[in-house]
Amino acid sequence: MNISVMEMDNSTFVYVNKTEVYEHVPENVNQAVRLRLCVDKDWPAEDSKNPLYSLGESKNFWRTGQTLRIKFMAAYAGSAYVQEKVRHYANEWLEYANLKFDWLPVGSKKKAHIRIAFKEGDGNWSDLGKNSRKTAANEPTMNFDGFTDDPSDEAYLKSATLHEFGHALGLLHEHHNPEGGIQWNKPVVFAYYLDMFGWDAAKTEYNLFKKYAKNKTQYTAYDPKSIMGYPIPEEHTLNGYSVADPTELSTTDKKFIASVYPGRLTVQKYL
């Protein structure tokens, strides 16, 4: 089942899948939460030889100091305004990560490591680090949904850009952290994601509750402030624990990416 969520106005959303379109007016749900929700795009099935997950492995990190070429796909290039916002906020990672971004002109024929589309209804997602090399060269490796020139959307543009570029640099969703220990109220969570996003139990299980394997990932202690986390309403946990919608890089995000791609001289100044 492939369900997309599109913003129609401030309060009404249309859910689309292959067979039906229906409107749903959400209650008590932040618009930004809905739009920015990003699902694991290509977390593979379990390895039959080893009951661990093989994606999100450290092998998906780029080479320290590497220059990553980035371009906006001509077919879904977005406005100059949203392009500039993406460039601006993506570059924030480079204050901590020892990488370089080479932003190519739209329509450039040069090969790019990161290829961005603004395709409405496709959701927010990104390939994971250099796993993007498996994506066909004429396909995007990252998508942003619901990006507009409206200045009131600034916080969403910022958080979504930081989050998806986190994936592009090889970072995983924080709530899958092996050290997470979130006490989910699973029946409530299943009902919420079914109602709000049309996810069946398996998809919710996959996107919310799975834990990454410790020996396959680089991880720190669970960081509820990470830009790579999902917001967690308190009714979704058994102990009232909640996580606010992340809006910026946490201190741990900065330290972690600096440890993955060491060498930025400015890191000491900020951390």
Ligand SMILES: [Zn+2]
């Ligand atoms: Zn994500």
